Amino acid sequence: MDSRDAFVPLQVQRSPEVMCFCSMRRTHKDHSKWNYCFCSTPATMAITMCTFIISTIQGWDGFDPMDPQANITIKWDLLLSTGSSDTVKVTILNFQKYRHIEAPGWKLGWDWKGKEAISAIFGAEATQQGDCSRFKGQELPHCCDKHPVIIDLLPGAPYNTQFQNCCKGGVLSSMTQDTSKYGASFQISTIGSTASNYSDFVMVENFTLGLPGYTCGQPFEVRPTKIPVDGGRRWTQVLRTWNAVCGYSSFLSSPSPKCCVSMSAFYDSRIVDCPQCSCACQGQPGSKCVQMKETPPLLQQKHDPNEEPPPLVRCTDHMCPIQIHWHVKESYRQYWRVKMTIRNWNIIKNYSQWNMVVLHPNLKNITTVFSFSYASLNDFRTTNDSGMFWGIKYYNDMLLQSGNGGNVQSEMLLAKEPGFSFGGGWAFPRRIMFNGDECVMPQPDDYPRLPNASPLPFVYPFPLSLVFSTFLFLLFFC
Incomplete structure (x- = not known):
């Protein structure tokens, strides 16, 4: 029996200002049956669809609501200009609350x-x-390159080659983890300029950081930088200063996610694993993994020390380098306890200065965090529902490669508010990010549930043809 779906706008009899779109199945016997209906006023429908279309077209990935002012700023200070040569101080500042730059570090180009x-x-x-x-x-x-690429010196570099705030191997800490190590600087002397004095200085262009996901804008001139000397009793000023701002996009950084989340609770015997194929699928082109009992020939793998190696993970259903497990461990009269475990499935990479950002409505009631450092991230939010966890220095700030030591874990104690309940998946986070990258979460219907609790009601998927017909409606009535 041949059939087809057709969507016909109907005028609701009781309210002429309401427009309905319905899905009707017609057969060759001329029998008709309405399956789905969507009703709204034309104005509301137009506003909703226009908002959806605009949000789909525009790229919002570069904006982070938990850190809206996040960026890496390149500061170019002209210290001296004699006509035949110039002296410039270049500073890189990581103004990001929880996204750091790890080894092999930044590679500044222009x-x-x-x-x-x-x-x-x-x-x-x-x-x-x-x-x-x-x-x-x-x-x-x-260096005589038209497009030079500059890298930081390694720790322990000869003293006569060092400069203030240098020699960290290109590693920059986030502002939350270590406020003393989120910047780097170096000084260059240049020749070959056609400028006769500092007012004619020709600024460079097309900055790059050499980091996946980062894009830099063109430099713009700002007020000259003032430098304190003699303990702040005197201030000197550079000749001219330019800034260039670089932003991060997770889509540009990696075409696939880098981490996933699994869940469990003391009141449910199930363990909700990471969604299957969260980061990749076994057998997918370009996807490589190592079986649990196999030992890869690491010494035979080619690796450039100046480049980050592609992840080589253990074969799992999710195929993610990082797995975060959230376990609701215990419930007390006035408190409840959560255990967090971060497991590294990458067998060729250690994660130094790692961090994890959690969005959870009850983080404002944290009383104690064991084995991790913690800081709230509510500077730009009206509610205290986001926080950052990271390792304790010299204890667990290094997440080792996959193996017996390839995990870090901690527990935290949270106070119960009036009306507290474990129902509806409220004990689990809304979002989790590892090193600034979004982790794949399980579906809400799969969350651990209280005994005798029913799953969330099933919502029938919105027909694609209904969306298309609504879009056609907007073309005529918007």
Whole structure:
């Protein structure tokens, strides 16, 4: 029997201002049956659909509501300009509350507009010297590339090559974890500029950080930086200052998620695992994994120390490098306890200075956190429902590669509010992020439930043809 779906707008008899769209199944015997109906006023329907379309078209991924001012700022301070050479101080500041830069670190690049070259550098080094054949003399410039790439020096670099706030291997801490290590700086001396004085200085363009997911805007001039000397009794000022702001996008960073969440509770015997194929699927093109009893030939794997190796994970149903398990452990008269476990399934990477951000409505009632450091992230939110966890230095701030030691865990104690209940999945977080990347959560219907509790009511999926017909309606009535 052939059949087809048709959507016909109906005018509701009791209210002429209401428009309904219904799905009707017609057969060759001319029998009709209405399956679904969606009713609303034309104005409300237009506003709803226009909002949906705009939010779909525009890229909102670069905006983080829990850290709306997050960015990495590149500061370019012109210290000295003699016409034949310039001296510049470059500073990189990580203004992100919970997203840090781990090894192998930042790799700052830019484009010269002229034929400039770096004659000397302190606190960093260029990855390539480039073609310096146009220069003559006993000593060639440090870098002659049109697009130089600068990397930080490693800890323990020779003293005569260091500069203030340098030599951390390109690692930048988040502002919440360590406020003393979220910046880096170096100094360069350049030659080949066509400017006669500092007012004619030609600023570089097209900054890059060499980090997945980060995109930088063009530099813009700001007020010259003032530098304190003599313990703040005197202030000096640079000649000119430019800033360039870089933002992060998880979609640009990785086409697939990097972590997932599993759940369990003392009142439910089930363990809700990470959703299947959360990060990849076994056998999928480009997806590699190692069986549990196999030992990969790590020494045979090619690895550039200046590049982050692609993840090589143990074979699991979720195929994620990181798994976070949230277990509701116990319930007391006035408190309840949660155990958090972070497991590393990546067999070739350790996560240093890791952190985890949790969005949960009861974080405002935390009384004690064991084995993890904790800070609230409610600076830009009206409710205290988000917080950041990270490891204790020299104890568990390093999440080792997959194996016996490839996990860190902690427990926290939370106070019960009046009307507290474990029902409806309220004890579980709404969102979890690891190192600033969103983790895949289980479906709410799969959350652990109290005994004799019924699952959430099933909502019939919205027909795609209904959405299409509503879109056609907007074209005529918006």
